[in-house]
Every structure is written in C-alpha cells, then in structure tokens.
Amino acid sequence: MSITQPEKPTSPQSEYTPTAPVPALGEAELHPALDLPLLRDLIHPDRLNWTPRELRDLTGLVTSELTTDLMNIVHVDEQQRWWAKLGLTAGVELWLLSWTPGQGTPAHDHGGASGSFSVLFGALREDYRYANGPTRTKHHDLGAGVGFGPGRAHQVTNVSSVNSASVHAYSPPLLPVRYYADPAEIPAVPPQRSEVK
Numbered sequence: 001m002s003i004t005q006p007e008k009p010t011s012p013q014s015e016y017t018p019t020a021p022v023p024a025l026g027e028a029e030l031h032p033a034l035d036l037p038l039l040r041d042l043i044h045p046d047r048l049n050w051t052p053r054e055l056r057d058l059t060g061l062v063t064s065e066l067t068t069d070l071m072n073i074v075h076v077d078e079q080q081r082w083w084a085k086l087g088l089t090a091g092v093e094l095w096l097l098s099w100t101p102g103q104g105t106p107a108h109d110h111g112g113a114s115g116s117f118s119v120l121f122g123a124l125r126e127d128y129r130y131a132n133g134p135t136r137t138k139h140h141d142l143g144a145g146v147g148f149g150p151g152r153a154h155q156v157t158n159v160s161s162v163n164s165a166s167v168h169a170y171s172p173p174l175l176p177v178r179y180y181a182d183p184a185e186i187p188a189v190p191p192q193r194s195e196v197k
C-alpha cells in the first residue's frame with residue numbers, strides 16, 4: 001500500500017498524528033519512491049519491538065544506503081517544517097524531515113516510544129533531557145546518528161546557516177507526541193507504552 005503525503009501541520013500538535021492503522025505484523029507500507037527490496041529488508045516487517053540501537057542502525061543505514069533516493073524526495077519549505085513518512089510496520093515508523101535555518105521542534109517526548117535519527121545533510125542541534133536530569137546539548141553533523149529510549153525528551157533545531165534533513169524512526173509506531181513549553185516541564189516518570197493504539 002502506498003502512503004500519501006501527510007497534510008502540512010497547522011500546529012505542532014498535528015505532528016506525527018496517526019494517519020493509518022499499523023499494518024499487520026510481517027507487512028510494510030513504504031513510500032512509493034522507496035518501495036525497494038533494500039528498505040523492505042532494513043525495516044524488518046516481522047520485528048515488533050525495536051531497541052534504540054536497532055533504530056539507530058535503521059536510520060543510519062537508510063541515510064547512507066538510500067541517499068540518492070532520499071535526495072529525490074526531500075523538500076525544504078521556509079514557511080513550515082516539511083516531512084514525509086517513508087515507511088510503517090507494526091513495529092516501527094520511519095520519516096524524512098527537513099529543516100531550514102532556524103526551524104525546529106518544541107520540546108517534546110515520543111509518548112513512550114524509543115527513537116532515533118540520522119542526519120542526511122546539514123547539521124542539527126539537540127537539547128535533550130531525561131526526567132530529573134539536566135538539559136544537555138548535542139550537535140549532530142552529517143552522517144551522525146543517535147538512538148534513545150522512551151525516557152528521552154528533546155528539542156531539535158537547525159541552528160546552522162544551511163538547510164538540513166534527517167531520517168527518524170520510532171518504535172512502537174504512531175504514539176502521540178507530547179509537547180512541553182520548556183524542557184524543564186518534562187515529567188519525572190517517563191511515559192508508558194500502554195498508549196499504543
């Protein structure tokens with residue numbers, strides 16, 4: 001089944017809103033331009049629970065092995081952040097995001113999902129925090145990737161002077177993102193996976 005481009009958001013809360021029920025275990029929905037045997041292998045349709053390391057490997061390999069295909073898909077929009085869903089299985093969702101200089105997310109967590117991202121081009125700043133911990137800052141350059149568990153909340157911003165794009169994965173898929181006005185508001189208890197729909 002193909003995936004249509006999600007509507008552009010009117011508010012941060014519309015980001016990552018579930019757009020379809022997850023496929024059955026063993027099946028995968030892929031972006032029409034990326035319906036390739038390699039991605040069908042990498043996305044492991046039979047895998048339900050992904051570790052942060054597996055997610056990081058997924059976004060890293062998609063970024064490094066499908067670079068040309070991703071460059072044919074990616075757009076940048078100075079008015080609004082742009083993204084496209086690349087794939088969805090019962091266990092994982094995969095997205096391509098772009099960031100013009102100054103574009104970024106509010107502070108948020110992933111509703112109990114583990115996640116990862118890898119930089120396709122440009123660079124991103126990540127301000128992240130685990131509950132009750134300090135806010136830390138990390139700069140992710142081209143080719144860099146990070147995987148994290150459900151306890152990590154963050155704010156991601158392109159603070160450079162050039163466009164950036166990145167590939168993101170989350171497991172379980174389609175959990176609602178939770179936004180915070182400030183990283184300091186992140187709750188002490190990480191969200192639980194019982195929110196799976």
Ligand SMILES: [Fe+2]
Nearest residue numbers: 108109110154
């Ligand atoms: Fe995030």
